Amino acid sequence: MYIIIAGGGMVGGSIVRQLAANKHDLVVIDKDQNICDALYTETGVVAITGSAARIDVLKSANIEKANVAVATTENDADNLAFTILAKSFGVPEVIVRMRDPAYENAYQVAGVNAIIRVTDLMVNQMIMEIEKPRVRRISSIGEGKADIFRVIVPVHAKVAGKNIQEIAQDKRFPSECVFIAVYNREKEEFYIPRGNRIVNEGDELFMVSSAKDIKQAADFLTAAGRTTRAKKRTG
Secondary structure (H helix, E strand, C coil): CEEEEECCCHHHHHHHHHHHHCCCEEEEEECCHHHHHHHHHHHCCEEEECCCCCHHHHHHCCHHHCCEEEECCCCHHHHHHHHHHHHHCCCCEEEEEECCHHHHHHHHHHCCCEEEEHHHHHHHHHHHHHHCCCEEEEEEECCCCEEEEEEECCCCECCCCCEHHHHHHCCCCCCCCEEEEEEECCCCEEECCCCCCECCCCCEEEEEECHHHHHHHHHHHHCECCCCCCCCCCC
16 A cells, blocks of 8 residues: 655654555655654655645655555644545545544544544553453454454453353354454464364453454453363363
């Protein structure tokens, strides 16, 4: 994909490095010459010094060719201007990092496809680290219609020793919740969860589910009942 990123600071720079490692075609725009030089030296991406809110700068970045535009500057006003201009050039996907919630409606009116709320992300991450919940949301898919969740099977869980098929077919387990991966901590390996894969205490189960179904699934997977540690492994 051809991706233009407005802002090469801490957030934008991290995105640039990850996307560059994934071999995407990137252009980063930042007002700071030192940031541009550093990102070019480190990743080899095209780095343009200037304001992403200026049409001439965007034209030099070939904005009309972009598949995705990402706004990560420190200023919501600049991000909004960049968003409006990117949409005017026909960029199909625009993603924005929002700092001030007061700008949310303006971003929506401008046609932003995804708004990343920095405060929400920080709070949610801190809460997860504090509470260490049994269920952790990994990411959203299908435009937010479903999520990928991780559940850790606790010691003495009823499901330990059962296989994936048994669990999925149990009437107490939501039918719309689908297993996509199993991580075994002892072996430090991921497995594709075939029907005969045995679930063991300590396994990390990754599932696709809607938010309304994940609580029921988590309750079932973490319910206590066993007194012996399951060791059998199949498939």
